[in-house]
Amino acid sequence: MAEVLVLVEHADGEPKKVTGELLTLARELGEPAAVFTGAPGTYAKAKAYLAEYGAAKVYVVESDDVAEYVGAPIAEVLAKLVGDAAPTAVLVAATADSREIAARTAAKTDSGLIWDAVAVTGDLVATQGVFGGSTIVQSKVTKGTPVIVVRPNSTAPVAAPGSPAEVTVDIAISDVAKSAKIVDRVAEAKSGRPDLTEAQVVVSGGRGLGAAEHFALVEKLADTLGAAVGASRAATDAGWYPHQNQVGQTGKTVSPQLYIAVGISGAIQHRAGMQTSKTIVAINKDPEAPIFEFADYGLVGDLFNVVPQLTDEIEKRKG
Numbered sequence: 370m371a372e373v374l375v376l377v378e379h380a381d382g383e384p385k386k387v388t389g390e391l392l393t394l395a396r397e398l399g400e401p402a403a404v405f406t407g408a409p410g411t412y413a414k415a416k417a418y419l420a421e422y423g424a425a426k427v428y429v430v431e432s433d434d435v436a437e438y439v440g441a442p443i444a445e446v447l448a449k450l451v452g453d454a455a456p457t458a459v460l461v462a463a464t465a466d467s468r469e470i471a472a473r474t475a476a477k478t479d480s481g482l483i484w485d486a487v488a489v490t491g492d493l494v495a496t497q498g499v500f501g502g503s504t505i506v507q508s509k510v511t512k513g514t515p516v517i518v519v520r521p522n523s524t525a526p527v528a529a530p531g532s533p534a535e536v537t538v539d540i541a542i543s544d545v546a547k548s549a550k551i552v553d554r555v556a557e558a559k560s561g562r563p564d565l566t567e568a569q570v571v572v573s574g575g576r577g578l579g580a581a582e583h584f585a586l587v588e589k590l591a592d593t594l595g596a597a598v599g600a601s602r603a604a605t606d607a608g609w610y611p612h613q614n615q616v617g618q619t620g621k622t623v624s625p626q627l628y629i630a631v632g633i634s635g636a637i638q639h640r641a642g643m644q645t646s647k648t649i650v651a652i653n654k655d656p657e658a659p660i661f662e663f664a665d666y667g668l669v670g671d672l673f674n675v676v677p678q679l680t681d682e683i684e685k686r687k688g
């Protein structure tokens with residue numbers, strides 16, 4: 370069975386949940402082969418996780434040359450492995466860094482690239498949203514080795530413990546790939562809530578909240594559900610919530626099991642970042658708000674009445 374390369378998404382060696390999702394998906398397409406790239410000494414932290422989620426092989430590159438530069442060196446690693454291992458496909462998570470790596474890998478290997486897939490079938494037909502998420506299409510790469518960028522939460526990670534073979538990749542990263550050096554890293558302030566792009570449940574607030582302090586309502590509902598908090602651009606531009614929590618075309622892309630939009634109208638640019646959520650609930654006082662056109666459940670009402678009641682009811686049921 371041909372290999373399917375999965376670029377390991379990790380923070381200083383600790384794999385992100387999306388890596389388990391991609392390995393699970395890769396098992397349906399071929400033999401999953403994880404590609405770990407990181408600073409010297411980081412692979413040891415990822416090893417057990419990759420074995421747990423069924424990697425049959427792990428290609429390892431531990432070097433400052435891949436850890437200290439932006440994107441391009443990792444694309445060189447993937448391009449080399451595409452040449453050496455002739456995989457069926459390369460799967461990469463739809464995160465800011467990995468998207469760039471995917472595009473570079475496709476260009477280097479003269480291959481087709483599929484962006485923001487939310488499903489991939491055994492014959493490599495991917496489902497993706499296009500035109501700002503307004504249209505869902507199925508597409509298949511017809512040239513080279515398909516490089517497929519997959520949104521987090523598209524597949525539930527399923528463990529399949531094994532003992533992967535480890536292959537140290539011998540590669541000299543070119544000088545041109547080392548043109549952009551990372552000079553500083555700042556850890557995002559931790560809220561104690563799940564990561565927005567990986568959360569199973571997201572509760573987002575918009576301009577309807579009217580003021581920064583009213584985000585407390587959204588946070589309370591989110592905490593009741595163990596959810597991440599998102600925001601519309603109107604809310605982040607107003608300074609009510611940090612920009613890193615913005616969902617949409619110019620913000621983060623989320624695809625949780627449940628997305629609750631509170632006081633958000635559903636503009637196309639917001640929709641682009643959340644419309645592949647499995648279930649969408651909208652709370653809005655305007656029955657004509659565009660969000661009701663694509664929400665699964667709509668609550669027409671004043672959020673200042675609805676959200677506290679909803680939060681209380683969920684608390685009660687949790688018992």
Ligand SMILES: Cc1cc2nc3c(=O)[nH]c(=O)nc-3n(C[C@H](O)[C@H](O)[C@H](O)COP(=O)(O)OP(=O)(O)OC[C@H]3O[C@@H](n4cnc5c(N)ncnc54)[C@H](O)[C@@H]3O)c2cc1C
Nearest residue numbers: 575576577601602603617618619620632633634639654672
């Ligand atoms: C190039 C470009 C990129 C953009 N990128 C993004 C992006 O990434 N993400 C994004 O979100 N937007 C983006 N936008 C902005 C987008 O067009 C909208 O302006 C924005 O999404 C609106 O945010 P909102 O829904 O919070 O506000 P509004 O559109 O003002 O909607 C507020 C909603 O709250 C409801 N409401 C008010 N009071 C209450 C109440 N008491 N109870 C219940 N409901 C209430 C109203 O009925 C209304 O529907 C972008 C725009 C451009 C041009």
